[in-house]
Amino acid sequence: MLILKKISITFCLLVAVFCLLPSISQAHKVRIFAYAEGNTIVGETAFSGGRAAKDSLIIVQDAASAKPLLTCRTDDHGQFRFQIPEEARKGQLNLRIIINTGEGHRGEWLLEAAEYLGDGEGESVSTRDQKSVAEVALASMTTKPSTTDEELIRRVVEEAMDKKLSPIKRMLAESQNKGPSLQDILGGIGYILGLAGIIAYIKSNPKG
Amino acid sequence: MNEKYFPPQIIRIEISQHKVVYMHISEGILSVPILISGGALTAAGTAIGLKKLDYDRIMGVAILAATFFVASLIHVPLGPGSVHLVLNGLLGVVLGWASFPAILTALLLQAIFFQYGGIVVLGVNTFNMAVPALLCFYLVRPWLARPKFRPLAGFVGGFLSVFLSSLLMALALALSDSGFLATAKIVVAAHLPVMIIEGFITMFTVSFLARVKPEILQLESRS
Structure with missing residues (x-):
């Protein structure tokens, strides 16, 4: 009975850990990426679950001086677009585009001058x-x-x-955003157990 | 690579999402003497760890190595960024010298799979995390045997090992670069929440193990 209890406790702990894992590592993430399309800069935003970040504030800064250049808001699909500011074009500024959804979620994307200047x-x-x-x-x-x-x-x-x-x-851009995948994690654990097996084999006494 | 909030050399930044302060030093920062001495010390520690490793404990070490390996994926939000769990205190308290091979293996796999740290700095990173683990082992062990002090001992083990790791990391950076105090302040401050969280995690885990599976802690056999 005691063993049964132990097993059930361990199992509950494991379940709790696995439930926590994705939620902890993915909370507070809002993705943002932007690219130049001719004379405008187009961007998209989404929360980690894929939900669009609607009507959120976008701030465009000069990456070096953190001086705000312009602000705009995302539309219903979490997209935004703005004309490249003349100031940025002249100074060849790297743009830092920041999304602030107002609930503690914040993401940013660096658009380098070379990318939009051509x-x-x-x-x-x-x-x-x-x-x-x-x-x-x-x-x-x-x-x-x-x-x-x-x-x-x-x-x-x-x-x-x-x-x-x-x-x-x-x-x-999205593929760059990806963290370690489940395969990586499980693979790593597998390697560790395999190595332990090898060490156990080396350390084992063949005579018995 | 987008941010320069913290001294850029310490911090690996997760692209475009938020800053993550890693306990791992990246490649191309430390000077060669540091890399070599870190590697040598880690090799020595690992050799001792493997030699002291009993046949019966191999699986336990592997499980904790796997825990350490996964723990770095658990991010603790901190202001605009986050830091990840380390759990070297737990490894130290439970494993002792075997933390060296366990942490070395886990860090190697993290470097390969997650690009945390790197192969060249593996020695230094292992040293930074395994030595505090070992220190906590010797410091906390005597208290663990007494049930009254066990929770406190667990907390101290978890807290102190992260603290010492932060200091060692700052020291390694300072020996290669400059300004130990400034770097140390940032690293320690960033990891303060982790210290507290890991203190509690280690406390609960140790108490739990002592109740359910005391032989893992080897409380009786080691006087």
Whole structure:
């Protein structure tokens, strides 16, 4: 009976530990990631369970000086977008994008200048008029080609690539966010038990 | 890698989520003499630990090594960031010298699977966590035998080992770099909640073991 009691106590403890594990390690996490799409920066936020962080405050700071550049709020899908501030573009600032959901959940994402600036020269043109780029390019394609047209086409392609690649960027960002997986944990425990087996084998007395 | 709240060399930052203050020193920070001496001391400690390891206790050591291995995944929220459990006090109190091989194994696997710490700094990291464990073993042992002092002894073991580990970590960083006091303050302050939590965990675990399976603690055999 005593043994039965011991086993049940141990079992209860184990269950308690396993129930606590994910909740402890994942609490207080809100994920945020952002990437450049042409002249705007697009971002998504979610809690660790996958729930969108609706109507939460987004603060954009200069990463070096922590000077706030702008704020905005997320929409119903936890997404946000804002124009790249002129100040950031000029100073080539790395942007720290912070989400604060107001209940002690806070996440941040560092968007480096190189990521949203692209190659400097073409970008300074694109700031002037981003939306009409495609139209202008199409129009100019019917006329005779020149170097500026090439420039435009390049930008159109880049813009399209940005759009197509953004989900992939997002996937990469998400995969970077992952902590140790269950396989890692169980694998580690397995290794430890296996090593103990080897040591036990070495230490065992073959004669009996 | 996004943050510079704490001195950047100590802290591994979990990308974009929140800061986690690890008890593990990362690669490429410590100077070569520290790495070598840490490695040598750990090798010696592990040799002693393995030699003292009785055949009957191997599985117990393995279970505690596995506990230590998993404990670092349990994050304790602290302000904007968090710190993780260490549990070296529990290992020390229960295992004694066998904490060395147990912690070495667990840290090696953490380095491989979770990228905590690293292979080159394995010696120093093991030393930092196993030596306080061992000290607590010798300090707390005499009290453990007496049921009245057992909870207090458990708490002290859990608390002190994390505290000493933080100090050793700061010392290792200071010997390679500079400013022991500043680093020590940050590391110790960050781990204060962990010390208290681990004090209680060790206290309850030791009391529980003493009641349910006293032979694990070897209270009778070791006078």
